[in-house]
Amino acid sequence: MARRRYISLLVLLLGCVSAYAESDWISKGLHIPSVEVVGQRPMREVGEQRTKFDSVVLKENVALSMADVLAFNSSIFVKSYGRATLSTVSFRGTSPSHTQVTWNGMKINNPMLGMTDFSTIPAYFIDDATLLHGASSVSESGGGLGGAVRLTTKPTPKRGFGLQYVQGAGSFLTFDEFLRLTYATDRWQLSTRAVFSSSRNDFKYRNRDKKMNIYDDEMNIVGQYYPVERNKSGSFKDLHILQEAYYNTGKGSRVGLSAWYMNSNRELPMITADYGEDTEFDNRQREHTFRGVVSFDHIRRNWKIGAKGGYLYTWLAYDYKRDAGNGVMMSMTRSRSRVHTAYASVESEYHIDKRLFVEAKVSLHQHFVRSEDKNIILQDGDRAIVGYNTARAEFSAMVSARYRPHERVGIGATIREESYGRKWTLPIPALFFDATLSKRGNLLFKASATRNYRYPSLNDMYFLPGGNPNLRAEQGWSYDAGLSFSVGKSEVYKLSGSASWFDSYIDDWIIWLPTTKGFFSPRNVKRVHAYGVESEVLLSVRLARDWRFEGRATYSFTPSVNCGEKMSEADRSVGKQLPYVPRHSASATAKLSFRSWSLLYKWNYYSTRYTMSSNDYTLTGTLPPYFMNNIALEKSFSFRWADLSLKGAINNLFDEEYLSVLSRPMPGINFEIFVGITPKWEGFRRRK
């Protein structure tokens, strides 16, 4: 109870005193923006629940992945298996596979798994990120039973040559490097970005899940202690390269290319209850992924057409090896998968008049997947591979209309139809409504509803052993309604916020369950009722002449309850919160700036997460709530020839022992420093 009061107090405190600015007025010395006028809100956003992240948030730290950014700046749940290890996100009490993710319009959910690993998306590669909650995701993609994450890159706005280099070094032999080269003219914008991150990642922690024994000569235990261990088998090396090229014809057309290559080599950390030695085992995941999108857009005063073509390739290798005792590592598991995806889409928008807007989009993702999971010796002595090889086309078509019959009222409707293989989902409709209740304070009421479907992933249907080709698509009804406001005074402060209630039912939830043959197989089983509240407060304020304060606070209440039928008479999971879904989560960031100094504080909180569907509190199966605190101090220097920045960050400021996932160790307090340089070519020339 006391803890709840602390949370309430902190949310209130940060909500009241924190500040947030939509533009980078630390580096640019810009003004606090004036409050936007409701009537000027884009027609396409009528009734939608969106959360946007600008470059200030995304470019805060070169070492951050999108998982880190979302954990501290949004209300969605980030489930992390450790540092540089699988991190998934989920909206509104749903599962990670209910979150659809697009990058420059192309869906990047792994078609085999259905989910996206956000730890492999460097935030420095994303220029614009938007969360589309619930029904709002239907405009972007079907299948987002929780929502969708839209990630985009943008042309550089600066003319001429540009260069930015950031070098980071941190605890556990962690090194991060970021380089961006840009060149832009009136017509051309070119950009090359590269990120390289590596770490031994062998942080120390007190392992309280196991004990070490002290024996006497008779092999009797005479003492035991919890060992201080290092995170075993946790090193990683990730390289990302992003090339962009845009050409603007000057006549309303733009052609763009975005190509992103990733090479990742990560050890998979041992769990805390593993008594194996990391020198005896090699547990490693390697990934090569290429994502490329070519786009064409033609924009006129009141209409726009666009087309995209893309290609995605992923090679994923998982190796689990064991030292045979002679120094030779023998392969226990050798898994390989290859995914080729071709993508094409055509879209158009038309503002018929100021009150009516329509858009349509058709997209196709054609996947070719080869999954090799195990090498075996057959009964006749030949060798074979256990796996599957399949292709699937995923088609999606959407038409949408937004109408504003009155200055204060907007309504909208979207309908989407999707197919996977030879199967079609039922039409996915979404309805939107908003109304300005008060122009003073821009008080806006928003509501939306949808019936959405998510079809099974390729592993769900074809994985050997266990794939179930007879699975049905998961389906869900979702409703939400909320209020938002925005007040402020130019150059003084801006305060905005939103709170929304949501309610959704998901049927035929797909869960992998063990079979009597010793492997897992997916089944449509649960009916889930997910409901609750999402809220957010943003504030930017000029506190004094040289002082700025900007911040964001979020809070979510997300009961996600199994309301299906009992699996047997003994089943105690009905009416209980789903495992690993916290009922409460909150985050806050606050940035205090004084001239060229800035201090950033980040905080987040997750309530107890159950690991058992019956929500039992057990010694071995409950994850206690935790708070996480990070802090960073940055100093900028501006010379004639370059801008320099120096930054120090402390993560897990209070050295908290915490777990995000059972038996997965997390690092205690750790440190990072960053040095950044952005040369000014004009200054160089003047010196010459």
Add this chain to the structure above:
Amino acid sequence: MTRRILHTLFVALAVALSGCMRWDYGIREEFNASPSGLFIVNEGNFQYGNATLSYYDPATRKVENEIFYRANAMRLGDVAQSMVIRNGVGWVVVNNSHVVFAIDVDTFREVGRITSLTSPRYIHFVSDEKAYITQIWDNRIFIVNPKRYEVVGTIECPNMAVESGSTEQMVQVGKYLYVNCWSYQNRILKIDTESDKVVEELVVGVQPTSLVVDCNNKLWTITDGGYTNSPYGHEPPALYCIDISGEKMTIEKQFRFAIGDSPSEIHINGAGDTLYWINDDVWSMSVTADSTPMSPFLESGGTIYYGLTIDPTSGDVYIADAIDYQQAGKVYRYSAAGEKIDEFYVGVIPGSFSWK
């Protein structure tokens, strides 16, 4: 103004600091278990590290859960596979933790552990100073010295690659040990416990899951038949009776099931004259029967039974229901006549048992 801002900052930090997560560690409970009872090995979920051990006293019908954690203030580990009791010491094989724990069966306190294992499944004692530990994803059976808790050697299994290596349950008749090879395998191996060598192999059906020996020194195994689209083959599962009295192992009887059935968990009562197994329902059959029964010993009631054991003294039948595999499973106790006697919740995925 600057002072006020700094003061506000300090207060915010203080509030954040006050909310850190709290853990309780190191509390060990004292136990004094009944002279006879049943250990239930709860696998837990793969990679969760939430395997547990339960203890049930059939006389008082009282169950204690999480006894390993409560007695030792540490986790049992990840995927507890099996347990064997010898001379007052319980040996718990924890597969994905790469460890076999030895515990006092009265206090549940750890007395030692064997490590340096690949992926252990079962342990069998040849003598006080020699035991075998079978593995999955390894083509070797490990030889250990239980007194020193150390690996002293290995037995190479023929015609088996490391990646598809699988040796499972062991029974011993005389100086020979018999092992069923399960995952992508189809054989019973015969090992000379004096030379620690595989001396014979017998091909049965696809994927023999378990192995027992009856009162007539006949081996019984039950195959699961593989699965649809398995490159190794998918065939009707079968129950096999194997004669081991001659120089060569021979299949004496074979009882076929329908293709798609999933029989597993062959067990035998204390007298060694009645077999039990799971095939959706729980079935029982005399070792002298010439055909499998028409009706089950116990119907499944819509759930998937996961574990089975027979009280060697009373003949009571215990059946484990893993329910949805993410909550505490339930164990049902029936008399040999099929009447329900008791039921109790244990840990996540109760898979195997051991009688004290």
